[in-house]
Amino acid sequence: MQYYPQYSPKQKWIHWVSAVITIIVSLILFVKLPASYFFDGMSHVYSLHKSLGVVIFILTIWRIYVVIEDKIPDVLPKNKKLPRVLSKSVQGLIYILLFILPLSGYLMSSNPLNVFGIVSIPSIYMPNTYYTFFHTLHKCGSHILILLLMLHIVGALYHYFWLKDKVLQSMLKNS
Numbered sequence: 001m002q003y004y005p006q007y008s009p010k011q012k013w014i015h016w017v018s019a020v021i022t023i024i025v026s027l028i029l030f031v032k033l034p035a036s037y038f039f040d041g042m043s044h045v046y047s048l049h050k051s052l053g054v055v056i057f058i059l060t061i062w063r064i065y066v067v068i069e070d071k072i073p074d075v076l077p078k079n080k081k082l083p084r085v086l087s088k089s090v091q092g093l094i095y096i097l098l099f100i101l102p103l104s105g106y107l108m109s110s111n112p113l114n115v116f117g118i119v120s121i122p123s124i125y126m127p128n129t130y131y132t133f134f135h136t137l138h139k140c141g142s143h144i145l146i147l148l149l150m151l152h153i154v155g156a157l158y159h160y161f162w163l164k165d166k167v168l169q170s171m172l173k174n175s
């Protein structure tokens with residue numbers, strides 16, 4: 001059996017849970033699923049979107065801690081400079097956006113943030129121009145995040161099907 005670098009079990013878990021939650025959060029508002037499909041009203045859909053945003057924010061902070069603690073395995077050869085730069089850039093921008101988007105989502109609202117009906121985070125009063133700025137940042141950043149995630153997925157599939165290397169397997173279960 002051929003050895004290939006592996007992400008730690010914590011890194012894999014955080015990666016896949018973050019991916020699923022990010023897809024759900026994106027679908028809730030971007031696809032504009034009918035509110036009645038999930039709940040009785042649109043306010044519940046926004047509440048779920050915001051609550052899951054808090055989960056993503058916490059997971060991202062934990063993810064950064066785990067990356068610092070466990071390090072990132074060298075799944076790409078050191079002599080492949082362009083693929084390494086592209087990979088690290090896309091992953092880095094995804095991390096940044098997974099931090100900025102929940103924060104800007106919170107800051108763009110003048111209402112308290114009710115997290116799953118358990119915790120209420122008070123709103124921060126700011127002039128309207130700040131709310132507008134954070135709303136624009138949240139909206140533009142979410143579009144950029146979706147593009148980066150698609151690029152990330154295409155890159156993983158490229159490695160698996162075209163290059164036939166073990167990059168994708170490094171984030172999957174140990175074999």
